[in-house]
Amino acid sequence: MLKKAVGIDIGGTNTNVSLIDETGRILRQFKFRTPKGLSASSVVEKIFLGISESGVFKESSRVGCGVAALIHPSTGYVDFAPNLGWRNFNLKKSLPEGIGIKKIVFENDANCAAVGIYKRMKKKVHSLAVITLGTGIGGGLIIDGKLFSNPDISAFEVGHTTVDPHGIKCACGSRGCLETFCGARYMNKWASKYWAGTKFEGKILTPHEIADYARAGKNWAKKVWLKYGEYLAVGVSNLVNLLALDEVVFTGGIAAGFPFFRESVKKEVAKRTLAPYVKKVRISRASWNSYIGSIGAAFLALNNEDGS
Ligand SMILES: [Zn+2]
Known part of the structure; x- marks a missing residue:
């Protein structure tokens, strides 16, 4: 049985x-x-x-x-x-x-x-990092088919790796963490300048709304996602340079914006990552479930x- x-x-x-x-x-x-x-x-x-x-x-x-x-x-x-x-x-x-x-x-x-996600992937890879883009930013690392974990405490808090040493304060106590750029909780802090001068000026917009406006062809919304991809790429390239990853997969609610930040994240990762690693790594979005x-x-x- x-x-x-x-x-x-x-x-x-x-x-x-x-x-x-x-x-x-x-x-x-x-x-x-x-x-x-x-x-x-x-x-x-x-x-x-x-x-x-x-x-x-x-x-x-x-x-x-x-x-x-x-x-x-x-x-x-x-x-x-x-x-x-x-x-x-x-x-x-x-x-x-x-x-x-x-x-x-x-x-x-x-x-x-x-x-x-690893178990549901059709092809098996040596190394996979999954980054969850939601209210906060989380991550999980699979190496050789196994979850990288520490028996004493869960590992791979990619959301709290530093993107800007002088950035804004994060809930974890540090500053400029990846989460303070790419987590839904913080996105408005840097992105609201892109909708200044529109009817949304001064309003809080959710990542889903920003994705909807990008889909509707609003240029300011497209620019938010381009910038989002650049910030995310700093965190991703740090991981790829450390681990020579085969695969980086985004999931979580904000991954819905992937069609709008796909190119900018890939372009920026290519700039910041060692050339042989860039050739190898595949960056994609998991179908959200x-x-x-x-x-x-x-x-x-x-x-x-x-x-x-
Ligand atoms: Zn943090």
Whole structure:
């Protein structure tokens, strides 16, 4: 009989759940709003009791759990989860008893998305970096088919690599992080000058709206995306120069703007990256599926069970 696993992806807005078998076939999928306005332990209790009611833990007691957090994979200790408002909190200790979970592994949500995307890729590559472009910027690195992780704490926080040493202050405490240019939370800070003098002057625009205006042919919106690609390229070229990556894949809500920043990100990466690496690296966008993190989390649970 095929092994199965439950993957859970706890995000600031939604919690997604996938039950898969070891071939990657999806057996069940559902999502619900992540509870808000409660203590961290009550939120965890509500999430897991809710999932338990669906009966998926009766299908499999192997569970992988992705969290938008800096998290310790085996202990479930969360150092910091800005979008959930959690800090220094042990998620594993807050799990309700008697719901049928035998083994659970934890990972950062972007790392789970990287595993999900790698498993869904048709061709296998040696090295792949997945960069999630959303409210914040996350990332996951796959080397030789395995997620690069530190057993003590989730790794690859590409959003907090420095793009401008004198840039604006980031929520992490540093300045000029990639996230302060390319995260939705910060985009208006540098981009609003592009719509000064239009009817949107002084307004906050979301990345989706800016993409819509670019699609409608507005030049100011196209210029925002060109600049976005240039900033993103600084972070990407640092990664490619370090790791000689085969593949860089963007995912997350802002990746919807990819058609408008594809050329500028590639052009700028080519300028900033060593020539042999430029020839090798492929830069693309994953087709967006909000369940990809939960699928990756389920794969991590299956691999963990195998001892690999
Ligand atoms: Zn930062």
